[in-house]
Amino acid sequence: MKKKTKTIKVDYLARVEGEGGLFIKIKDDAVVDVKLKIFEPPRFFEGFLRGRDFKEAPDITARICGICPVAYQMSAVHAMENAFGVKVEGPLRELRRLLYCGEWIESHTLHIYMLHAPDFLGYQDAIQMAKDHKGVVERGLKLKKAGNAIVSLLGGREIHPINVRVGGFYKVFEKQDFEPLKETLKWARDAALETVRWAAQMPFPEFEQDYEFVALRHAEEYPFNEGRLVSNKGLDISSSEYEEHFQESHVEHSNALHSILKERGAYFCGPMARYNLNFDRLSKLSQEAALQTGLGKECRNPFKSIIIRSIEVLYACDEALRIIESYEKPERPYVEVEPKAATGYSCTEAPRGILYHQYSLDEQGKILDAKIVPPTSQNQKTIEDVLRKFVPQYIELSQEKLTWQCEQAIRNYDPWISCATHFLKLNIERT
Amino acid sequence: MNAPDKTFLVVGVGNLYRCDDAVGIHIARNLNDRKTEYMIVKEQSGEGTSLMEAWEDYSHVLIVDAVSSGSPAGSVHRLDASKTIPSKFFSCSTHNFGVAEAIELSRTLNQLPEHLKLYGIEGKNFEPGELLSPEVELTVEKVADEIFQYITSIS
Numbered sequence: 001m002k003k004k005t006k007t008i009k010v011d012y013l014a015r016v017e018g019e020g021g022l023f024i025k026i027k028d029d030a031v032v033d034v035k036l037k038i039f040e041p042p043r044f045f046e047g048f049l050r051g052r053d054f055k056e057a058p059d060i061t062a063r064i065c066g067i068c069p070v071a072y073q074m075s076a077v078h079a080m081e082n083a084f085g086v087k088v089e090g091p092l093r094e095l096r097r098l099l100y101c102g103e104w105i106e107s108h109t110l111h112i113y114m115l116h117a118p119d120f121l122g123y124q125d126a127i128q129m130a131k132d133h134k135g136v137v138e139r140g141l142k143l144k145k146a147g148n149a150i151v152s153l154l155g156g157r158e159i160h161p162i163n164v165r166v167g168g169f170y171k172v173f174e175k176q177d178f179e180p181l182k183e184t185l186k187w188a189r190d191a192a193l194e195t196v197r198w199a200a201q202m203p204f205p206e207f208e209q210d211y212e213f214v215a216l217r218h219a220e221e222y223p224f225n226e227g228r229l230v231s232n233k234g235l236d237i238s239s240s241e242y243e244e245h246f247q248e249s250h251v252e253h254s255n256a257l258h259s260i261l262k263e264r265g266a267y268f269c270g271p272m273a274r275y276n277l278n279f280d281r282l283s284k285l286s287q288e289a290a291l292q293t294g295l296g297k298e299c300r301n302p303f304k305s306i307i308i309r310s311i312e313v314l315y316a317c318d319e320a321l322r323i324i325e326s327y328e329k330p331e332r333p334y335v336e337v338e339p340k341a342a343t344g345y346s347c348t349e350a351p352r353g354i355l356y357h358q359y360s361l362d363e364q365g366k367i368l369d370a371k372i373v374p375p376t377s378q379n380q381k382t383i384e385d386v387l388r389k390f391v392p393q394y395i396e397l398s399q400e401k402l403t404w405q406c407e408q409a410i411r412n413y414d415p416w417i418s419c420a421t422h423f424l425k426l427n428i429e430r431t
Numbered sequence: 432m433n434a435p436d437k438t439f440l441v442v443g444v445g446n447l448y449r450c451d452d453a454v455g456i457h458i459a460r461n462l463n464d465r466k467t468e469y470m471i472v473k474e475q476s477g478e479g480t481s482l483m484e485a486w487e488d489y490s491h492v493l494i495v496d497a498v499s500s501g502s503p504a505g506s507v508h509r510l511d512a513s514k515t516i517p518s519k520f521f522s523c524s525t526h527n528f529g530v531a532e533a534i535e536l537s538r539t540l541n542q543l544p545e546h547l548k549l550y551g552i553e554g555k556n557f558e559p560g561e562l563l564s565p566e567v568e569l570t571v572e573k574v575a576d577e578i579f580q581y582i583t584s585i586s
Contacts, residue, residue, distance in 0.1 A: 044448065044559030063448050066476025110480055114528050127532060130539045138540065145484050160476070 022406060024391060031391045034384045036410070046370045054080050054339060054365040055166060061357070061372065062160050067110065070103035070151065071350030073164045074225055075357040075372075080166045082240070083344025083361055086337050091330040092168040093225075094323045099154045099161070100224040100348075101320040105147025105188065107351035108271070108309040108316075111414045112199065113140025116306050119408040120202035136198070139191055143313070146188035149181055150320060168334030178324045185321050192314035193289055199310040200293035207393070208300040209386055212264060213273035214378075216349055222281040222315055223274065225348045230277055233264060240345040242356055248373065259378040266381040269353030270413070271308045272299060283322075286315040302386065302412040309414075339365025350375055352414055376415045383413050439470050439582045440489040444477040444496035444530060451504070451554025451567045455495040458552075461575035469586035470579075479533030483542065490545040493578055496530055497567075498551035505553060505566030507574060512538075512547035550574055 025033035045064055049057060057076040062069035074096060081088060088096070113136070114126040123129040130137040153173070155161020163170050214235060216227035230236050237245055248257035261267050279287065279297040290311045291297075299308060341363040347354045353375030360369040387409060394405050443459020445452045456474050463472040473485050477496065486492045498508060510516055516531045530549070537543040552570050563571070 048448070063446060066446070066478050066481075110478070110528070114480060125532070126528065127535045127539055130536055134540060137536070141480055141483065144480055148481065148484060160474075 022387070022410065024387065024406065026391065026395065029392070029395050031388050034387045034391075036380055036384050036387075046372060049359075049367050049370040052367050054083075054359070054361055054367060057359065057367065057370075058164050058166065059160070059162060062164075064372070064374075066160075067107050068103060068350050068352070068355075069160050070099050070155065070164075071348060071355050072357075072372075073161065074100060074348040075346050075350075075355045076359075077164060077166045078225055078346035078348060079344040079357040079359050080361075081337070081344070082346055083342040083359060084166075084337050084340060084365075085342075086167060086335055088168055088335055091328055092172070092334070094327065095154060095169065095172065097221075097224050098150060098320055098323045099164070101316040101323070102147045102150025102154065104316040104351050105192075105313050105320075106144050106151065107147075108313045109140055109144040109147065109195075112195065112306055112309050112313070113137060113144075115414070116309075116411055117199075117202075119411060120204075120306070139194070143188055143191045143195065146184050146191075146317070149184050153177070153181065165334055167337045168330075168332075170333060172330055172333040174329055175327055178327060182321065182324060185317055185324070189285075189314065189317035189321065192310065192317050193285075196289045196293060196307065196310040196314055199307045200295070202306060204301060204303045205393075206301070207303060207390065209302065209389070211268040211272070211300060211382065212261065212266070213276045214261075214267045214269045214354065215273040215277045216347060216354065217277055218281065220281070222278050222283075222319070223349050229347055229354065231261075231267065232276060235261065238345075239347040239356070242345060242347065243358070246356075246373075246378075248377075257373075257377055258381045259373060260381060266385050267378070268382045269375050269378050270305075271312050271351075271353075272302065272305050273353065274349060275299065275308045275311065282311070282315050283318045285318050286311055289314055302409070305412050305414070339363065352376060353378060376413075379413055379415070383410060383415070436490060437469050437586045438489065439491045439493060439586070440486055441470060441472045441493045441495065441578060441582075442475050442482065442485055443472070444475050444482070444494060446476060448559055448561060450556040450558055450560045450562060451552075451564050452497045452557050453561075454497045454552045454554060454563060454567050454571065457563065457571045458495045458550075458575050458578070461571055462579060465575075465579055467579075467583060467586070470582050477529050479528040479530065479536065482530060482533040483537055486544050486547070487542065492544040492547045493550065493582075494530060494547070495550045495552070495574065495578070497554040497557070499554060499557070500551070502553045503566070504555035504564050505570050507570060508549075508551035508553070510549040510551065512543060512549065516549065550578065 021037040023035045058073040061072035061076050064072055118125055118129045121129055151161055156163035212231050212233045214231045216223035217230045218227035228236055228238055245262055246259055247262050248259050251258050276298050293307055295307055343360045345358050347356050355375055356373040358371040359367055362368055390409050394402050441459060441462055443455040445455040447453045447456055459472050459474055475482055475485055512534050516534050554567055556564050
């Protein structure tokens with residue numbers, strides 16, 4: 001009997017940020033090869049940072065990503081403060097959480113409404129979806145704008161915020177400066193609640209995975225900037241121990257580095273990991289909204305990540321309001337920092353997952369070495385492993401439909417390929 | 432709050448660390464050094480929904496961005512958003528929901544500025560780095576002059 005081989009090949013994945021490709025080879029109805037191709041340029045920014053002053057790192061690394069500049073700034077300042085033995089507390093710490101709330105609202109809402117929802121509702125893209133669901137798309141745009149309002153005010157401008165510095169901020173605000181944000185965020189919180197309910201009604205395939213979730217966990221808070229790195233399979237370390245437990249290696253088909261846990265291999269970071277490991281740290285409102293959808297305290301279906309992102313948007317609105325209401329202007333906008341020869345480490349929770357920064361510095365604070373590991377390259381191996389299990393369920397579909405299913409499966413992970421790379425392409429081969 | 436009718440918004444789009452992708456930012460900064468009460472200059476990364484937020488209060492908008500259409504580097508394309516803008520035109524962007532999608536979504540939602548023009552500067556090197564290609568660098572002053580004269584002649 002003649003054997004069947006099929007190749008699914010998609011050169012450019014649609015509706016993922018950045019560009020990348022996927023190659024899947026199917027032989028006799030079995031998936032024999034999956035390669036997510038990410039073409040990472042030389043680690044330009046790591047090289048670019050060498051020899052620069054530590055104060056430059058937040059603004060330079062913010063340029064790596066147009067969607068998550070706050071995450072790069074937060075990992076950079078916390079790593080520097082870790083190196084110099086500085087702790088930023090009180091209102092300055094709260095303002096950093098507020099800034100992160102803005103970025104989560106922006107980034108998650110963009111993915112939920114513009115990139116992910118069209119998959120579930122059967123549209124090619126958000127533009128087609130807007131023709132039939134104008135009010136929904138308008139709600140998404142307005143909700144994203146609420147996040148932008150936080151970042152613009154606190155960050156000093158709309159993109160690539162410039163108000164963040166090692167030790168705190170260049171400028172802090174009076175309590176009344178936040179007043180206009182209150183009404184915006186109250187509306188946003190209601191809109192986020194509607195978004196959770198709307199997202200939960202999407203049709204979801206039955207598809208659960210035994211992930212190793214990795215996220216920060218803090219003693220009291222849903223994590224943004226601080227906490228231990230934990231997993232559901234026993235990991236419990238500080239960010240400074242990252243190198244001892246995680247390993248990056250080159251794979252032939254991709255220029256991006258594959259990140260694995262040395263002990264167990266692929267792992268998964270991002271909203272689903274945070275949710276599964278920190279449900280009890282969500283606000284009461286967010287917990288209740290989650291449970292009302294029937295989601296439960298744990299979720300292993302990646303398609304339902306759209307609900308979890310919605311819950312995190314709700315949490316971010318709720319948390320932002322809490323911070324604004326309790327805010328008292330700090331005496332000084334920043335804590336003095338004295339450079340010294342040291343190495344600093346930090347993981348913070350970018351919208352897509354843990355973002356690791358490590359800097360070695362000399363006694364003047366000049367950067368001798370930098371290492372940056374973005375969340376998408378950490379999830380790359382998991383995405384490939386999950387596709388190996390996902391494709392067999394749809395093996396009888398036409399090439400076109402199977403390709404669409406694969407693209408949707410990848411979009412579940414909201415890969416931010418431009419954090420890890422510049423260009424990405426998709427291929428499926430059947431023989 | 433709506434901007435006065437005669438105020439032009441110029442949005443420079445790009446990434447300073449992607450070589451020729453930065454040309455829109457450089458042109459915006461060149462324009463920002465020239466003072467006229469009729470012009471507001473902003474910088475954007477090119478993420479589409481942020482662009483929509485940036486231009487929502489303006490009826491006259493000029494977008495300046497790097498493009499990759501196969502023309503010689505340094506070519507200047509002038510497009511009017513009253514016609515559909517091909518998304519492949521901006522294939523150098525790393526944003527899937529970028530300039531072209533922002534224009535089409537705005538059109539669908541009846542939110543497109545009344546006058547929206549695009550200046551696309553053909554780039555050739557979008558790799559990480561800070562330097563513009565020589566052919567692209569030559570366009571910075573030239574396009575800034577053209578935009579400034581256009582704005583001052585109408586205002």
